[in-house]
Amino acid sequence: MSKIMTGAEMVVQALQDQGVTHLFGYPGGAVLPIYDALFHQDKVQHVLVRHEQGAAHAAEGFARSTGKVGAVLVTSGPGATNAITGLTDALMDSIPVVCITGQVPTHLIGSDAFQECDTVGLTRHCTKHNYLVRRIEDLPRILHEAFYIARSGRPGPVVIDIPKDVQFASGPYAPPKNAQHKTYHPRVKADIGKIKQAVAMMAKAKKPILYTGGGVVNAGPTASTLLRELVQLTNFPITSTLMGLGAYPGSGPNWLGMLGMHGSYEANNAMHDCDLMVCVGARFDDRITGRLDAFSPGSKKIHIDIDPSSINKNVMVDLAVVGDCAHVLEDIVRLWRAEAHQTDPKALKAWWAQIDKWRARKSFGYKKSDTTIKPQYAVERLYELTKDRKTYITTEVGQHQMWAAQHYKFEEPNRWMTSGGLGTMGYGLPAAIGTQLAHPDALVIDIAGEASILMNIQELSTAKQFLAPVKIFILNNEYMGMVRQWQELLHGGRYSSSYSEALPDFVKLAEAYGMKGIRCSDPKNLDAAIQEMIDHPGAVIFDCLVDKAENCLPMIPSGKAHNDMILPDFEEDLGKVIDDKGKMLV
Amino acid sequence: MNAQAALSPYSSSAGKTARHETHVLSVLVDNEPGVLARVVGLFSGRGYNIESLTVAEVAHLQGLSRITVVTSGAPETIEQISHQLERIVPIHKVTDLSLDNAFVQRELAMIKVRGKGESRTEALRLAEAFRARVIDATTESFIFELTGAPKKIDDFVELMRPIGLVEVSRTGVAAITRGPLTM
Numbered sequence: 003m004s005k006i007m008t009g010a011e012m013v014v015q016a017l018q019d020q021g022v023t024h025l026f027g028y029p030g031g032a033v034l035p036i037y038d039a040l041f042h043q044d045k046v047q048h049v050l051v052r053h054e055q056g057a058a059h060a061a062e063g064f065a066r067s068t069g070k071v072g073a074v075l076v077t078s079g080p081g082a083t084n085a086i087t088g089l090t091d092a093l094m095d096s097i098p099v100v101c102i103t104g105q106v107p108t109h110l111i112g113s114d115a116f117q118e119c120d121t122v123g124l125t126r127h128c129t130k131h132n133y134l135v136r137r138i139e140d141l142p143r144i145l146h147e148a149f150y151i152a153r154s155g156r157p158g159p160v161v162i163d164i165p166k167d168v169q170f171a172s173g174p175y176a177p178p179k180n181a182q183h184k185t186y187h188p189r190v191k192a193d194i195g196k197i198k199q200a201v202a203m204m205a206k207a208k209k210p211i212l213y214t215g216g217g218v219v220n221a222g223p224t225a226s227t228l229l230r231e232l233v234q235l236t237n238f239p240i241t242s243t244l245m246g247l248g249a250y251p252g253s254g255p256n257w258l259g260m261l262g263m264h265g266s267y268e269a270n271n272a273m274h275d276c277d278l279m280v281c282v283g284a285r286f287d288d289r290i291t292g293r294l295d296a297f298s299p300g301s302k303k304i305h306i307d308i309d310p311s312s313i314n315k316n317v318m319v320d321l322a323v324v325g326d327c328a329h330v331l332e333d334i335v336r337l338w339r340a341e342a343h344q345t346d347p348k349a350l351k352a353w354w355a356q357i358d359k360w361r362a363r364k365s366f367g368y369k370k371s372d373t374t375i376k377p378q379y380a381v382e383r384l385y386e387l388t389k390d391r392k393t394y395i396t397t398e399v400g401q402h403q404m405w406a407a408q409h410y411k412f413e414e415p416n417r418w419m420t421s422g423g424l425g426t427m428g429y430g431l432p433a434a435i436g437t438q439l440a441h442p443d444a445l446v447i448d449i450a451g452e453a454s455i456l457m458n459i460q461e462l463s464t465a466k467q468f469l470a471p472v473k474i475f476i477l478n479n480e481y482m483g484m485v486r487q488w489q490e491l492l493h494g495g496r497y498s499s500s501y502s503e504a505l506p507d508f509v510k511l512a513e514a515y516g517m518k519g520i521r522c523s524d525p526k527n528l529d530a531a532i533q534e535m536i537d538h539p540g541a542v543i544f545d546c547l548v549d550k551a552e553n554c555l556p557m558i559p560s561g562k563a564h565n566d567m568i569l570p571d572f573e574e575d576l577g578k579v580i581d582d583k584g585k586m587l588v
Numbered sequence: 589m590n591a592q593a594a595l596s597p598y599s600s601s602a603g604k605t606a607r608h609e610t611h612v613l614s615v616l617v618d619n620e621p622g623v624l625a626r627v628v629g630l631f632s633g634r635g636y637n638i639e640s641l642t643v644a645e646v647a648h649l650q651g652l653s654r655i656t657v658v659t660s661g662a663p664e665t666i667e668q669i670s671h672q673l674e675r676i677v678p679i680h681k682v683t684d685l686s687l688d689n690a691f692v693q694r695e696l697a698m699i700k701v702r703g704k705g706e707s708r709t710e711a712l713r714l715a716e717a718f719r720a721r722v723i724d725a726t727t728e729s730f731i732f733e734l735t736g737a738p739k740k741i742d743d744f745v746e747l748m749r750p751i752g753l754v755e756v757s758r759t760g761v762a763a764i765t766r767g768p769l770t771m
């Protein structure tokens with residue numbers, strides 16, 4: 003049944019029909035009609051952020067922690083340009099977001115009107131798809147299509163740019179039918195022949211490894227369940243990228259820890275020495291592979307991915323299985339069972355014995371201290387004191403992010419929100435707010451760095467206004483630690499602009515917002531202070547003063563191979579590790 | 589392999605070949621605003637080569653346009669280009685015509701040559717051999733129209749250069765599969 007309404011009303015109606023409960027946004031001249039339409043209803047809660055970048059990250063946090071599409075509303079010009087970092091972040095990490103932008107009226111487009119920018123032009127490269135709606139007749143279809151595209155296949159951000167005259171115009175609106183798209187039909191079910199081949203390769207493997215990524219999380223909780231089943235059936239060791247943490251439990255017996263640049267020794271060596279690599283929903287990113295021509299030289303590789311362009315992009319594989327991880331894993335598990343496959347127990351035993359030797363190096367180890375809080379220790383304690391609750395962790399970007407990934411063990415998917423592909427400082431606080439609003443009863447913690455947190459610190463107001471009791475746990479090392487570490491690696495320890503000068507007093511800052519501020523610098527007081535943070539019903543800023551000189555290890559230096567890691571017991575000069583070729587890399 | 593790839597240990601990909609090939613891709617798209625920008629932006633954004641690109645509507649009622657791109661790179665890169673193109677939402681179909689090499693390609697060129705006396709007769713003689721038509725003439729110039737595969741046009745242009753070539757305008761390649769089947 004179609005109903006006559008204005009464009010602005012259509013937007014709100016479509017959000018409701020798409021099941022949107024929270025819309026993260028910021029008003030302005032070009033979206034006022036939509037704000038007026040929002041005013042007349044209470045199904046969609048508008049969450050007023052304090053910067054449009056915050057809106058996009060909050061929507062990402064919401065989406066990543068629920069599996070739903072995040073929704074954003076911003077005005078034309080600066081509203082749209084401010085959202086671009088968040089959109090790019092969502093594109094890199096395959097997070098479903100629909101972002102509605104206002105635009106100057108159609109007759110002014112191209113005239114350099116006030117707050118005009120070429121939003122579809124600017125966002126073409128940082129969205130999965132985008133639209134400029136020139137006619138009211140197209141608006142209902144585009145609204146529904148945008149949600150379909152954002153969540154289907156490999157998810158991603160979609161922008162709908164709506165000129166103000168189209169928001170005022172009237173036309174018929176119809177609710178979403180079974181959304182189909184003229185041209186976009188991602189393949190979810192894989193070719194059964196490929197599944198058979200994959201199972202046969204897996205049954206023959208002597209030194210197998212599962213290398214999983216964010217695609218497993220994106221494929222929904224069943225994909226994680228199936229992955230766990232597969233691990234149990236095969237006894238394969240499993241590692242994951244930063245984005246895939248939680249798909250397999252961090253406390254599980256087959257877990258090797260995260261792999262890659264700051265991954266574990268056992269995960270990286272097992273990747274290097276395996277004879278079969280099964281990549282599930284990951285993309286052979288450079289943080290993972292290290293030096294490509296020395297990447298897992300002796301293995302056969304199977305790549306399961308919904309996006310055909312991910313296959314053979316960086317690493318050539320032996321078997322490509324194009325499909326949704328959940329469907330593919332289901333088929334593999336079913337076939338493995340039906341054909342009663344067994345892995346060679348002797349070979350697997352020897353492989354596990356080798357892995358245990360690598361494990362014994364304890365590559366996430368660090369020198370303990372009674373006097374200063376080691377950042378790794380802080381994350382460990384945070385984990386121990388929060389693991390029995392429904393806890394969601396977000397992060398900013400830097401050393402603290404890597405320490406969180408190394409030392410916090412995730413038992414469930416969708417509990418870990420971090421900026422992987424783009425590495426966006428300032429992601430964590432707004433993402434925590436989005437996550438908290440989606441899960442009001444959960445404990446949501448942003449593990450932050452003192453530099454990153456300042457990048458979207460204005461979102462404290464949002465947290466206050468919407469009563470989001472997020473806990474901001476700052477590993478304050480008074481440095482842009484990751485930058486400082488690279489300056490030690492590459493530039494003779496000349497700390498050019500990486501010292502965190504002129505920091506605010508974070509405790510007073512919390513108090514200025516009516517929040518609780520906690521400071522801790524003594525490891526003996528840490529547990530009690532963390533407990534105080536957890537027990538406080540409102541938002542908290544925890545200023546955790548940690549060792550200023552700690553480096554994030556282990557590390558595969560840029561340009562090196564997986565079996566060429568710097569371990570925590572490394573005593574030499576960091577500045578001698580990377581050669582000139584490696585220095586060119588990031 | 590380009591110079592940048594040689595520098596970076598990340599891009600010296602294991603198992604990739606260093607062969608360089610030229611391929612013709614046919615891309616069927618919805619004829620909507622911005623679709624050409626998406627295609628061109630993909631090539632510039634990811635550093636792929638465009639040797640020629642043509643676009644025109646081919647089915648008005650269905651609103652379909654056909655883009656023909658001539659690109660070059662390692663075979664793996666060209667496979668990547670096809671897959672990357674397929675990700676663009678309003679793209680219906682991407683076919684790499686060069687894969688089974690059963691296609692015909694044509695390009696149209698207009699070539700302006702200036703000269704007097706002996707060189708005019710020479711130009712006309714060569715034009716006849718290439719089946720180029722004269723579409724404009726003055727006492728001191730000709731414009732030739734020539735249709736053919738790009739190589740043929742290249743050859744003709746090279747022959748005209750010493751005679752008095754002043755300007756060339758080329759359409760870029762249009763291509764279609766041989767036989768009864770469609771792309």
Ligand SMILES: Cc1ncc(C[n+]2csc(CCOP(=O)(O)OP(=O)(O)O)c2C)c(N)n1
Nearest residue numbers: 400401402427451452453454481482483484
């Ligand atoms: C928006 C943005 N700008 C710059 C960078 C580069 N960068 C990566 S980590 C980092 C330092 C982060 O410092 P801090 O938040 O204190 O974290 P730490 O490494 O000290 O834990 C910088 C500047 C980035 N990732 N994002």
Ligand SMILES: [Mg+2]
Nearest residue numbers: 451452481483
């Ligand atoms: Mg820091």
